[in-house]
Amino acid sequence: MNSGKVTTDEERQRELFDELHEIVDRPIRLMVACGTQNRAILRYGIREKLPRYLDLVAGPGCSVCVMPAGHIDAFIKVALQPDVITAACDDLIRVPGSTESLESIMEKGAHVEIISAPMDALEIAVNEPDKIVVYPAVGFEATAPSVAETILEAARIGLDNFCVIPSIRLLPPTIDLLMHDPELNIQGLLCSDHINTISDTEAYTVLAKKHNLSCFIAGFEAVDILEGLVSLVKQIRNGESVFDDTSAFIYSSEEKKNARKMVAEVFFAVDTHWRGLGSIEQSGFVIRDELSLYDAVKRFNIRFSQGHEQxxxxxxxxxxxxxxxxxxxxxxxxxxxxxxxxxxxxSDEGICSSYFKYNVDSRPNG
Ligand code: SF4
Known part of the structure; x- marks a missing residue:
């Protein structure tokens, strides 16, 4: 019965921590794949207050972090071509390839513009008709609709000096690969709302069944994350492996349908390389032949290599x-x-930068 008592956010967090301490009675290992959720866990100091036996590991949820050095080398090679403007997000330009980054080649005369959305790259192309604007599209499946929309808009207005290096990565095949490793011994997966944009929630339901994996979609606030952890621990204790999609209301089914239609019109999935994980089946997108004018891989004859990592x-x-x-x-x-x-x-989504910012920086003299 509702007592009428209003629970504050802090009280709710305390309740959830208490519940976790009560129910974690065995070693449990969960993967938090999303970089933003990992950052939130550190920002709210959740990690330090967890029960001893609850182990949280990070995953491949930072799209810049999973880019192999050889792919950054390819972005750099194209950026050094005459009359090319590379339009890239802030995080990407600092990522090192084998020897250089997009930022370091700016000093050598490469024209690199920092943008925050794919449509910004299109706008540069409209304003710079004598240059070719190349957009390295780095992100997970959630970014695919906006990239697809930009390519379709370029085609609609007949723009021919704009193209994309498709470098989008799809998480479910990679989570699938990791879950095959018995040494990792992951029992549950905390997912973020991000995956729900074009969400192939079915893919996660399959993963849950296939690997006996408990899954939960949570938001980015402390209470959201703690509720997710409590739900996962309860599922594991009950021997359940379900995909708990409580946030399905965030995107309407109409929005999802439109997003998926645009993505299917522009891209198809192929085997793709990930940093440290090698080639993973059907884990990335390439652009369909009908839109090859907008495909920088074809226009610049790009060959991706593994490159050399530090x-x-x-x-x-x-x-x-x-x-x-x-x-x-x-x-x-x-x-x-x-x-x-x-x-x-x-990257801001990178787990090392999050650890540094919220652990080391917060220590006295840290
Ligand atoms: S802290 Fe280590 S693992 Fe993290 S980015 Fe630096 S060198 Fe790589």
């Missing part, structure tokens, strides 16, 4: 749930946000 860096282990930033000898020493070695320290 040997000190342990991003590969971290994005596959096999370690946390403090396990890396460079963390907070040779590698800081001011002098980053790997992508996990560069």
């Amino acid at each position: 040997c000190l860096c342990q991003c590969n282990a971290i994005i596959s749930g096999r370690g946390l930033p403090p396990d890396c000898p460079a963390f907070g020493m040779a590698c800081t946000p001011h002098n980053p070695i790997g992508p996990c320290m560069i």
Whole structure:
């Protein structure tokens, strides 16, 4: 019965922590794949207050962090071509390839513009008719509708000096691959609302069944995350493996239908390379032949290689749930946000930069 008592956010958090301490009576390991949720967990100090036996590992949920060095090399090679303007997001330009980054080649005369949305790249192309504007489209499936919409708009207005390097990654095949590793021993997956944009929620239902995996979609506030953790622990204790999609109301089915239609019109899925994980079946998008004018891979004859990653860096282990930033000898020493070695320290979604910001920075003299 409702007692009429209003529970504040802080009280609710306390209740949820208490509940977690009560119900975690065995070692449980959960993966928090989303970079934004990992950042929120650190920002709210959730990690320190968890029961001892509840182990949270990170996953491949930062789209910039999972880009192999060889793909960054390809972005750089195209950016160095004459009459090219590369329009890229802020996080991406600092990510190192084998030897350079988009930021470092700006000093050598490459024209790189920082944008916040794909349509910004289109606008640059409209205003710079004598240049070719290349947009490296890095992101997960949630970003695919806006990239598809931009390409369709370019085709609609007949713009021929704009093209995209499709570098979108799809999470479900990668989660599937990781769950095959018995050493990881992940029992539950905390997912974010992001996946729900074009969400193939069915893919997660299949994953839950296939790997006996408990899944929960949560938001980004402390209470959302704690409720997700409580739900996952309860599922695991009850031997359930379901995909708990309580946030399905965020996007209407009409919005999802339209987004999926646009994506299918522009892209199809192919095997794609991920940093530290190799080639994963059907885990990325390429542009359909009908729209090849907007495909930078074809226009510039791009060949993606693996490239050379910094040997000190342990991003590969971290994005596959096999370690946390403090396990890396460079963390907070040779590698800081001011002098980053790997992508996990560069991107705001990167787990190393989140650890540094909310753990090291908050310590006295840290
Ligand atoms: S701390 Fe730096 S070097 Fe170590 S894993 Fe993270 S990004 Fe790589």
